[in-house]
Amino acid sequence: MAEQYEAVIGLEIHAELLTESKMFCGCRVVDSVAATPNTAVCPVCLGMPGMLPVINRRAVEFALRVALALGCDIQPHNIFARKNYFYPDLPKGYQISQYELPIGRHGHLDVTLPGGETRRIGIRRVHMEEDTGKLTHLERGGSLVDYNRSGVPLLEIVSEPDIRSGEEARAYATRIRQILRYLGVNSGDMEKGVLRIEPNISLRPRGSQAFGTRTELKNLNSFRALAEGTDYELARQAAVLDAGGQVTQETRGWHDTRRETFSQRAKEEAEDYRYFAEPDLPPLTLDDNWIVTARAALPELPQAKEARYTGQLGLSPGEAAALADDRAVAEWFDAAVAAGGAPKTLANWILNDLFRLLNERGRRIDDIPVAPAALVALLDLVAQGALNLNSARDVLAEMLDSGRAPADIVAARGLTQISDEAALLALVEQTIADNPDALANYLGGKTALLGWFVGQVMRATRGQANPAVVNRLVAERLAARGPG
Ligand SMILES: [Zn+2]
Numbered sequence: 478m479a480e481q482y483e484a485v486i487g488l489e490i491h492a493e494l495l496t497e498s499k500m501f502c503g504c505r506v507v508d509s510v511a512a513t514p515n516t517a518v519c520p521v522c523l524g525m526p527g528m529l530p531v532i533n534r535r536a537v538e539f540a541l542r543v544a545l546a547l548g549c550d551i552q553p554h555n556i557f558a559r560k561n562y563f564y565p566d567l568p569k570g571y572q573i574s575q576y577e578l579p580i581g582r583h584g585h586l587d588v589t590l591p592g593g594e595t596r597r598i599g600i601r602r603v604h605m606e607e608d609t610g611k612l613t614h615l616e617r618g619g620s621l622v623d624y625n626r627s628g629v630p631l632l633e634i635v636s637e638p639d640i641r642s643g644e645e646a647r648a649y650a651t652r653i654r655q656i657l658r659y660l661g662v663n664s665g666d667m668e669k670g671v672l673r674i675e676p677n678i679s680l681r682p683r684g685s686q687a688f689g690t691r692t693e694l695k696n697l698n699s700f701r702a703l704a705e706g707t708d709y710e711l712a713r714q715a716a717v718l719d720a721g722g723q724v725t726q727e728t729r730g731w732h733d734t735r736r737e738t739f740s741q742r743a744k745e746e747a748e749d750y751r752y753f754a755e756p757d758l759p760p761l762t763l764d765d766n767w768i769v770t771a772r773a774a775l776p777e778l779p780q781a782k783e784a785r786y787t788g789q790l791g792l793s794p795g796e797a798a799a800l801a802d803d804r805a806v807a808e809w810f811d812a813a814v815a816a817g818g819a820p821k822t823l824a825n826w827i828l829n830d831l832f833r834l835l836n837e838r839g840r841r842i843d844d845i846p847v848a849p850a851a852l853v854a855l856l857d858l859v860a861q862g863a864l865n866l867n868s869a870r871d872v873l874a875e876m877l878d879s880g881r882a883p884a885d886i887v888a889a890r891g892l893t894q895i896s897d898e899a900a901l902l903a904l905v906e907q908t909i910a911d912n913p914d915a916l917a918n919y920l921g922g923k924t925a926l927l928g929w930f931v932g933q934v935m936r937a938t939r940g941q942a943n944p945a946v947v948n949r950l951v952a953e954r955l956a957a958r959g960p961g
Contacts, residue, residue: 482680482682483680484678484680485638485641485679485681485688485691486642486645486646486678486679486707487601487636487638487640487676488634488646488649488650488674488676488677489633489634489635489675490650490653490674491631491632491672491673491674491675492543492631492633492663492673493630493632493663493671494535494536494630494631494662496535496536496539498533499533499629499630500530500607500628500630500631501521501522501531501573501607502522502530503519504518504519504522505517507625509611509629509669509671512625514621515623515624515625516625518624518625521628522568522607522624523624524569529757530755532758532761533630536630537580538771539630539632539660539662540580541580541767541768541771542662542771542774543581543603543632543656543660543662545768545775546656546775547584548584548586549580549602549603550583550584551580551768552579552580553762553763553764554762555578555580555760555762555763556576556755556761557573557605557755557758558573558574558577558752558753559571559572559573559752559754559755560572560573560574560606560750561751562749565610565612565620566609566610566611567610567627572609573606573755574605574606574607575604575605575606576604576752577752579602579603579605580603581602581603581604583599583601584599584603585597585598585599585600586598586600586636586652589648589652589798590648591644597639598636598637598639599636599639600634600636601635602634603632603633604633604635605630605631605632606633607627607628607631608626610623610625610627611623632662634653636649638679638688640676642707642708643704643705643711646676646704647700647701647703650674652779655779656778658803658804659776659778659779667698667699667700670698675697676693676697676706676710677693677694678691678693678710678711679692679714679724680714689714689718690723690725690726691724692710692714692724692726692727692729692738693729694707694710694728694729694730695729695731696730696731696732696733697731698733709731709736709738710729713738726743727740727742728741728742729741779802779804779807782797782800782801783797783798784797786820790814791820792820792824796824799828800824800827805841805842809843810849812849813827813849813850813852816849816853818849818852818853822856823853826852826873827852831852834874834877838878840877845877846879846880847873847877847880851883852873855872855873855883858884862896863894864894865940865941868887868940868941872886872890872892892941893941894943895938895943896946898946898950901934901942901943901946904934904937904938904942905930905934905947905950905951905954908934909955909958915930919955920958927951931944931947
């Protein structure tokens with residue numbers, strides 16, 4: 478993109494909430510890909526005349542958590558509004574949404590950019606609404622509509638236009654998804670469409686405060702598509718402006734195989750929707766107690782975990798980010814540290830050995846019979862010299878499979894590392910006495926045979942001798958026999 482332009486990007490993120498039932502009726506929320514179409518529907522979410530919506534309390538609770546986690550001012554007096562438009566996936570002819578009084582406003586999110594710099598992105602609003610149905614256009618013509626998704630609770634998170642590139646958009650959206658998962662309100666599965674990210678993209682002359690004409694990008698089903706689509710659109714707009722043309726305000730789609738954007742339809746303005754307060758719903762008032770309780774119940778969020786891991790525990794930024802990425806992993810690590818483990822050693826073992834073993838077995842950390850304290854006990858055996866590293870890795874694998882305690886596995890398999898000097902010295906003496914030819918060659922000048930004697934002792938102990946002790950003893954005993 479040409480240097481004379483500044484990119485101005487804001488993100489709208491739609492997240493389906495992980496509630497049992499829909500936003501305004503008792504229908505179950507079902508997997509929109511797996512479930513038989515139009516089986517989780519009722520007169521309310523089909524928009525039948527005379528139906529009356531009722532607000533889902535759990536959806537409000539989830540929205541409140543997100544708004545609090547994003548540092549928003551919480552709006553105690555909430556009004557739902559009708560957003561009127563016609564589309565076949567919207568049976569009522571309007572969507573119930575929040576317009577003038579959303580649950581959260583004026584929040585922010587600190588995002589670490591790929592270069593390590595931290596940027597604060599403003600959050601303009603967080604509001605509740607309902608999802609639409611799903612259309613499938615047939616190749617031979619005609620379309621099918623599935624209303625299972627109609628009325629599923631949806632949260633919209635709107636950023637300020639503080640984002641400046643595709644990579645920044647990716648970093649911001651990745652962090653939002655991570656927080657939604659931490660809060661347990663969304664699975665983050667973009668392939669299934671439960672998290673949908675739509676950037677608004679425009680250019681303006683560098684130094685200008687006015688906004689250029691924006692386009693909105695849809696159909697982004699991955700973070701990679703978000704970054705690439707945004708950069709593609711910035712370059713396309715720059716080319717239009719460079720040629721003396723004007724950017725058209727419109728919604729554009731991202732073609733995932735051609736990796737380019739294409740025009741979908743003219744973008745509506747807010748006034749096109751003729752918003753008015755939803756007459757079938759009373760104002761929703763959040764009392765102070767509810768807000769205070771929800772705030773107190775927030776988990777430690779990933780940014781705070783990363784800062785604590787690097788600041789207090791001495792981990793690298795990469796280790797901190799890898800451990801904090803998934804809440805279950807982070808909490809497992811926290812519990813291991815609380816059980817007395819050394820943070821740096823634990824980080825190494827979790828990120829390398831444990832992750833590898835989990836991958837091989839297709840399991841998750843919250844689904845294994847190994848308590849965090851058991852890993853600490855295993856690493857204590859290593860630190861005490863009772864177990865060498867290779868044996869410790871084998872023991873960890875068996876802990877995952879059997880759930881047995883590390884000391885039991887070590888005892889049952891006879892893996893205890895032999896560090897006892899008297900026992901090892903006797904073995905060293907025996908090995909030298911059993912191999913007079915090798916000894917003669919050694920004394921005759923073949924000093925490389927020292928390593929061979931060490932190998933014999935290690936083999937005699939099935940690898941469980943402490944190698945450092947054996948090395949020292951062999952060198953001492955050979956030196957005592959004469960010059961090497
Ligand atoms: Zn329903």
